[in-house]
Amino acid sequence: MSGLVNALVIVAVVAVVIVRQFRARRIDTGRRWWLLPAILAVVALREPGILDAHHHTESAVLLGVELVIGLATGAGWAWTTCLWVEEDGAVWSRSTKASGGVWIVGIALRVGLFALGAAVGVHQDSAALMLGLAATLLVRSGILVWRAQSFTGAARSAPAYGFGMARQARKERV
Structure with a gap:
């Protein structure tokens, strides 16, 4: 895929x-939660320009840092997501304001990383960003499924930053 198509895919997925995560959603622990991140990773790894041909070491370091940022963003997003159990035993989730803050910090770090790469002359392809996004989604989904499986069915909530808000969120079945 071209860089423009990759960029459009990244923007659409994000x-x-x-948008979906700031609405209440039922977590289905039996679902293939890893499928979208796996598809994004395969598409990213198929791109020949994931590493700069003239700066292998520098671009590999930047890619590694991108992956670390992606993993940290996914973990932060998952741990700031509010989970609760309904009376029927279904586990629901909704991102909080802190989750939005995690996204803003993650995007700012990625922009800074891109600027650093441009300053040292490393060509950065959109495939690295797509791979970082795949890491973010994989870690977030994995942690949420793990947190959801820890519920025993009692009507209680998992702690998250900003938990205890009085607003009732609209539910959306998936």
């Missing part, structure tokens, strides 16, 4: 994921 937009869909962010």
Whole structure:
């Protein structure tokens, strides 16, 4: 895929994921939660320009840092997501304001990383960003499924930053 197509895929996935996560959603622990991140990773790894041909070491370091930022963003997003159990035993989730803050910090770090790479002359392809996004989604989904499985069915909530808000969120079945 071209860089423009990759960029459009990244923007579309981020937009869909962010919009969906700020609504209450049922967590299905039996679902293939790893499928979207796996597809994004395969598409990213198939790109020949994931590493700069003239700066292998520098681009590999930047890619590694991108992955670390992705993993940290996914973990932060998952741990700031509010989980609760309904009377029927279903586990629901909704991102909090802190989750939005995690996204903002993650995007700012990625922009800074891109600027650093441009300053040292490393060509950075959108495949690295797509791989970082795949890492973010994989870690977030994995932690949420793990947290959801820890519920025993009692009507209680998992602690998250900002938990205890009085607003009732609209539910959306998936």
